[in-house]
Amino acid sequence: MVKLVYFAWVRERIDKAEEEIDLPDSVKTGRDLLNHLKTLGEGYEAALEYPEVIRLAINQEHVEHDEPIAGAREIGIFPPMTGG
Amino acid sequence: MAVPPTIRVQPENFDLSAEIDRLTAERADVGAMVTFTGLCRDEGGSLNALELEHYPGMAEAEMRRIGQLAIKRFSLLGLTAIHRYGRIAPGENIVLVIATASHRQAAFDGANFVMDFLKTAAPFWKKEHLADGSQGDWVSAKDADDAARDKWLER
Numbered sequence: 137m138v139k140l141v142y143f144a145w146v147r148e149r150i151d152k153a154e155e156e157i158d159l160p161d162s163v164k165t166g167r168d169l170l171n172h173l174k175t176l177g178e179g180y181e182a183a184l185e186y187p188e189v190i191r192l193a194i195n196q197e198h199v200e201h202d203e204p205i206a207g208a209r210e211i212g213i214f215p216p217m218t219g220g
Numbered sequence: 221m222a223v224p225p226t227i228r229v230q231p232e233n234f235d236l237s238a239e240i241d242r243l244t245a246e247r248a249d250v251g252a253m254v255t256f257t258g259l260c261r262d263e264g265g266s267l268n269a270l271e272l273e274h275y276p277g278m279a280e281a282e283m284r285r286i287g288q289l290a291i292k293r294f295s296l297l298g299l300t301a302i303h304r305y306g307r308i309a310p311g312e313n314i315v316l317v318i319a320t321a322s323h324r325q326a327a328f329d330g331a332n333f334v335m336d337f338l339k340t341a342a343p344f345w346k347k348e349h350l351a352d353g354s355q356g357d358w359v360s361a362k363d364a365d366d367a368a369r370d371k372w373l374e375r
Contacts, residue, residue, distance in 0.1 A: 144345035145358045178361035188315055198341065212275055212343070216361035219272070219279075219303060219344025220258055220315050220335055 138205070140173075142183070145212035146190065149183035159205075166192045167201040169211065184213075191216060224285030225245050225299040228289050229279050231306040234316050234347040252327035256317045256335055262310035266284045270359075272305040272314065275343035279303065286337040294330040301334055303344060303357055336369045 141154040163172050170187040173180045184190060192199050193212035205211060226242070228234075237256065244250055251357055260270050287299045298320040317340070320332035340361075348356030 143343065144347070193275070193278060193343070196275070196281055199322055200283075201369070210280065214275070214343060215345065215358065216348045217340060217343055218359040219274070219342050219366075220339035220360050 138208055139210045141210060146214050150179045162189065164204055164206070165201065166194075166199060166203050166205060166211075169205055170201070170213070171201050173213075189216065190214070192202045221289045222288070223296070223298055223303060225271075225284060225291060227280055227283045227300075228302045229274060229276075229283070230304060233313055234302045235303070237301050237314065239302070239316060239318055242320055243300060247297075249322065250320045251322045252324040252354075253318065253320045253328040254324075254331040256294060256315075256331050257313055258335075260308045260310050260312050260314055260349060262351075266351055267310055267348055267356075269310070269349040270308050270314070271347040271349060272303075272306045272308060273345045273347065274303070278306075278343050282342045283338060286334055286341065289337070290319065290330045290333045293333065294319070294326040296326060296330045299330065301335065301338065303338070303342065304331065305344070307349075309369040333372055336365070336372060339365045340369045 137156045137158055139154060139156050142150050142152060147153055163169050170184050170190060185192045191214050194203060194208045195210055259368040283301050287301055291299050296319050300318040304314055315335045317331045319327045326336040334374060346359040350356045
């Protein structure tokens with residue numbers, strides 16, 4: 137089980153702030169995770185339609201999409217940041 | 221031993237003069253201080269408020285990481301970065317950065333560096349609430365902000 141946390145329009149389109157899910161063994165990297173989530177329903181598909189713009193964080197640190205997710209406790213999935 | 225940055229993520233407003241005092245009280249080695257305050261604009265009257273969302277825990281951690289980089293790179297004597305979240309009306313403060321140093325260039329560069337990285341790496345997102353009562357869009361990230369950050373990577 138891994139905890140997924142969503143923010144901004146990713147959160148709105150998936151319609152959840154967070155969830156714990158089981159991932160199939162074939163999901164090894166951040167990119168695999170996004171592709172897997174896209175198959176879980178319309179909201180996920182709308183949120184992750186353009187996966188290349190999505191940012192990922194593992195255990196609250198930024199990572200690239202090719203980062204292995206093995207051992208991750210928490211994965212953040214969110215749009216480009218617009219603070220400041 | 222470098223000073224630790226003061227980092228806060230909070231819904232309430234901040235007091236600029238109190239934050240300045242914290243960085244200058246009982247010391248005489250500070251020769252330069254730069255403060256930057258980011259405020260919510262009304263966008264020509266069309267905006268009612270901004271809703272600031274953040275990733276609790278990671279927002280503070282990223283701001284601390286950026287602050288530590290700035291202190292080291294510019295030999296800052298002190299650094300404070302405060303970012304608000306929640307609903308913020310036009311005219312209200314959003315973000316504060318204060319950098320202190322022996323000389324002005326380090327203080328200017330330190331504050332500028334922190335803002336450039338904060339905008340592109342600290343997990344905050346802005347949503348618009350429009351004056352006509354409708355819910356606006358999430359603010360889009362700007363290429364210009366990425367370019368401003370990337371300048372520091374070339375130096």
